[in-house]
Amino acid sequence: MNEQFEAVLTGSDGPIDGIVTEITNGGGQAYKFQSIDGSLELIIIRNEEGNWERASGTEPYFSGWVDELIEQIQNNQKAL
Numbered sequence: 001m002n003e004q005f006e007a008v009l010t011g012s013d014g015p016i017d018g019i020v021t022e023i024t025n026g027g028g029q030a031y032k033f034q035s036i037d038g039s040l041e042l043i044i045i046r047n048e049e050g051n052w053e054r055a056s057g058t059e060p061y062f063s064g065w066v067d068e069l070i071e072q073i074q075n076n077q078k079a080l
Helices: 064-079
Strands: 004-011 014-025 026-033 040-044 050-057
Touching: 004 064, 014 050, 014 064, 026 064, 040 064, 050 064
Parallel strands: none
Antiparallel strands: 004 014, 014 026, 026 040, 040 050
16 A cells, blocks of 8 residues: 655645655656645656656646655655
């Protein structure tokens, strides 16, 4: 089973609560954020240089969400 945990991203109208799921990406690392209300989906992947980037998701998109999400993923992994 893929790892899941709760996360919150900063939206223009306030916090966006959601669930982060680790997903399979052809052997690479990828994560999907799905908001509880279904208004936002964000999939991030690690590129060839080892940096995290948005692979797909809903619009509008805030570029800071990738960094916010990675920080929460790392904090969750430390807590395990």
